[in-house]
Amino acid sequence: MSPLNDGVLNHLLRVIDEPDLSSTKYRMHERLASGGMGTIYLAYDAELERPAAVKVLHVPDPSGELEARLIREARIMARLEHPGIVPIHEVGRLACGRVFCAMKYVRGQPLDRYVRDVPDLQTRLRLFLKICETMAFAHDQGIIHRDLKPANIMVGPFGEVLVMDWGLAKSLGTTAGSESAAGSPMAGDDQLTQGGVVAGTPAFMAPEQADGRAQAVDVRADVYGLGGVLYFLLTGKAPGTKDREHPDGQYAPVIRPRFRDSEIPKALDAVCMKALATLPEHRYANGNALAEEISDYLDGRPLQAYRPPLWSRAAAWCSRNKVLLALLGAYLLMRFLLIFLRKS
Amino acid sequence: MSKLTLGIVLGGILGLLDGLSTFFVPEAADMMVQIIVGSTLKGLVTGVIIGYFAVKRKALWTGIFLGLGVGLFLSYLAALMPDPSGQHHYFEIMLPGGILGAVVGFATQKFGRQSAGTANA
Numbered sequence: 001m002s003p004l005n006d007g008v009l010n011h012l013l014r015v016i017d018e019p020d021l022s023s024t025k026y027r028m029h030e031r032l033a034s035g036g037m038g039t040i041y042l043a044y045d046a047e048l049e050r051p052a053a054v055k056v057l058h059v060p061d062p063s064g065e066l067e068a069r070l071i072r073e074a075r076i077m078a079r080l081e082h083p084g085i086v087p088i089h090e091v092g093r094l095a096c097g098r099v100f101c102a103m104k105y106v107r108g109q110p111l112d113r114y115v116r117d118v119p120d121l122q123t124r125l126r127l128f129l130k131i132c133e134t135m136a137f138a139h140d141q142g143i144i145h146r147d148l149k150p151a152n153i154m155v156g157p158f159g160e161v162l163v164m165d166w167g168l169a170k171s172l173g174t175t176a177g178s179e180s181a182a183g184s185p186m187a188g189d190d191q192l193t194q195g196g197v198v199a200g201t202p203a204f205m206a207p208e209q210a211d212g213r214a215q216a217v218d219v220r221a222d223v224y225g226l227g228g229v230l231y232f233l234l235t236g237k238a239p240g241t242k243d244r245e246h247p248d249g250q251y252a253p254v255i256r257p258r259f260r261d262s263e264i265p266k267a268l269d270a271v272c273m274k275a276l277a278t279l280p281e282h283r284y285a286n287g288n289a290l291a292e293e294i295s296d297y298l299d300g301r302p303l304q305a306y307r308p309p310l311w312s313r314a315a316a317w318c319s320r321n322k323v324l325l326a327l328l329g330a331y332l333l334m335r336f337l338l339i340f341l342r343k344s
Numbered sequence: 345m346s347k348l349t350l351g352i353v354l355g356g357i358l359g360l361l362d363g364l365s366t367f368f369v370p371e372a373a374d375m376m377v378q379i380i381v382g383s384t385l386k387g388l389v390t391g392v393i394i395g396y397f398a399v400k401r402k403a404l405w406t407g408i409f410l411g412l413g414v415g416l417f418l419s420y421l422a423a424l425m426p427d428p429s430g431q432h433h434y435f436e437i438m439l440p441g442g443i444l445g446a447v448v449g450f451a452t453q454k455f456g457r458q459s460a461g462t463a464n465a
Contacts, residue, residue, distance in 0.1 A: 324450050331443040339368045
């Protein structure tokens, strides 16, 4: 009898891992992706006759921790009703005991793949603005994502942007319009995010998050993540490396975008570096502040992070107000001509 | 500053400056005060009308042309009054008045705080 090779073993493992959805209204189609917590399958909702993405835990979870995480993720996504966040259809339990969560199936590409075909900086910034606006909404609801990176952002066929994978999201407590902490879907959040436990993607992770200081992580950790996404959109590279720490315990400083590509505008370089500041208090206050900064950049308005030379600001103002200058110029010319003609 | 306030302030200042330009016309020295006061008032009225329009509607070019129209009309009323020699100065009064109205129209559309829920995009 010949021994089983790796390919056969992997196939068998995959078949064993494949959940039985027969107790639900979903029919299995194909495996889309797999993460640390579970696997996402493309399924077909037989009742509503539409495709759906079904995330299923890898195995039954006797400790209940992964279950709690998946249910918490689903509740966070359900709470965040926004065009930039994938709608949740339902959460349930399979006959085998594994918890699943069904959500809208998003056709599209992850941002890191999508931008390969988008050389235009303005288009990239408009995509980034949508991401910031989505995160601004989440921050307003008291939710932080904690794992923002290009691979967790999907761009749909019509340019719509969806922030995915809220598995590490955290509720910052009671906010206007949200439930009280005790009765909220995120009750027990602190138990799932203990100090010293590091979760996220190192290359895009804020220093305070990478240090495992869970209590210090707030919306500004997401601002750092957004800065990382902007850095990627500008340079095509992540701001950090997988192994972020030097042997002496200091963090490797982020290389300025303009050092990687001198064509990157100074203003965007400054915005990116402000978002990626090591100290949270030096970053933008939240996603909305960063969105406003990008919007101001796109409209040619002054920025918080960058103060250009006086002549440059004057030129930008003149460029924005050509009609006003033309009208004032016409008035002065006409006044001069009237006085000149009268005298002559 | 709200759009209405901006219209009034800008209209008043530009009207005053326009009136002060009479210093370059020695023949009008006898009527200096009337011209300056009248021009300032004309600017204020223009500012109120254009500022009110900007609060109600956001439309750059409509605002500019409305400013031009209001400026021309009010200047025409001012130009109907003859100087002591009985002459009318339609061209010298209406042209700057119209352009200043257009400036106020542009400024109130482009700058100033829009009251929530009052303008349609």
